[in-house]
Amino acid sequence: MLKQTLLKATEAGARQLLHFFNGQFEISNKEGINNLVTEADHAAEKAIFEVIREDYPEHFILSEETGEIIQDSSYKWIIDPIDGTVNFANGIPICCVSIGIEQDGHMILGAVYNPFMNELFFAQRGFGATLNDKRIHVSKKSSLIKSCLVTGFPYTYLDMENGPLQVFEKLIRKGIPVRRLGSAAIDLCWVAAGRFDGFYEHKLQAWDSAAGFLIVEEAGGKVTDFAGNPYSPYQPHIIATNGQIHDELLKVVNGGNV
Numbered sequence: 001m002l003k004q005t006l007l008k009a010t011e012a013g014a015r016q017l018l019h020f021f022n023g024q025f026e027i028s029n030k031e032g033i034n035n036l037v038t039e040a041d042h043a044a045e046k047a048i049f050e051v052i053r054e055d056y057p058e059h060f061i062l063s064e065e066t067g068e069i070i071q072d073s074s075y076k077w078i079i080d081p082i083d084g085t086v087n088f089a090n091g092i093p094i095c096c097v098s099i100g101i102e103q104d105g106h107m108i109l110g111a112v113y114n115p116f117m118n119e120l121f122f123a124q125r126g127f128g129a130t131l132n133d134k135r136i137h138v139s140k141k142s143s144l145i146k147s148c149l150v151t152g153f154p155y156t157y158l159d160m161e162n163g164p165l166q167v168f169e170k171l172i173r174k175g176i177p178v179r180r181l182g183s184a185a186i187d188l189c190w191v192a193a194g195r196f197d198g199f200y201e202h203k204l205q206a207w208d209s210a211a212g213f214l215i216v217e218e219a220g221g222k223v224t225d226f227a228g229n230p231y232s233p234y235q236p237h238i239i240a241t242n243g244q245i246h247d248e249l250l251k252v253v254n255g256g257n258v
């Protein structure tokens with residue numbers, strides 16, 4: 001039942017993305033000039049909330065544009081109505097709806113849906129990860145130098161020590177391909193599907209990674225913070241890999257060389 005509601009909510013959000021994409025919609029700024037929010041982000045969030053409220057009116061919700069709707073429940077829905085808003089606003093079809101569900105502080109279900117590629121990634125804790133109902137697995141590459149990576153950059157705060165620019169430069173100078181798709185949730189799902197061998201980012205919010213990190217773990221990958229501790233979406237740092245290149249990438253993110 002929870003799974004059905006999750007999928008229904010994800011689809012309801014995605015319908016709003018399809019509705020507004022490439023059309024006319026309002027765009028406004030958040031903190032930083034290119035940190036955008038559109039009419040579609042709000043419409044998708046509203047559509048998702050409606051589905052959840054109908055089936056589970058008592059559940060706790062944390063969603064990017066609305067914030068927290070605190071309720072006394074052991075279930076918490078963590079929602080990014082559009083992950084990849086800048087792509088969306090520019091007509092770039094690399095964006096998705098991302099929803100994770102926690103029970104007593106543990107992520108148990110996650111769905112990430114990019115309706116423009118018709119790709120629905122899903123995971124349930126302990127039951128593996130799927131792409132459009134087919135099981136997916138992380139890649140088997142075992143060395144960082146031969147890997148294909150993906151990352152993202154925050155809108156602000158780029159000037160930290162061993163920050164996103166330094167880590168990126170180190171990898172690129174060694175000739176390692178590092179892509180930048182503009183949607184952390186899709187980055188994670190593409191690691192889960194073996195398209196990328198690893199992903200790292202310095203400043204994510206819980207809604208960016210809630211569903212995606214579970215999908216990577218259930219596809220056989222490893223997700224930690226920069227200290228190598230088990231991942232929590234309530235701190236900013238993430239490294240998600242196929243497991244095999246994890247320690248090597250961890251070293252670089254912490255200031256070491258490739």
Ligand code: IPD
Nearest residue numbers: 082083084085152153182183184
């Ligand atoms: C952003 C995307 C991007 C990441 C940013 C996020 P939004 O989310 O996930 O890939 O680099 O840090 O804020 O704003 O498009 O939902």
Ligand code: CA
Nearest residue numbers: 080083084208
């Ligand atoms: Ca996001």
Ligand code: CA
Nearest residue numbers: 064080082083
């Ligand atoms: Ca968003």
Ligand code: CA
Nearest residue numbers: 036037064085
């Ligand atoms: Ca945003």
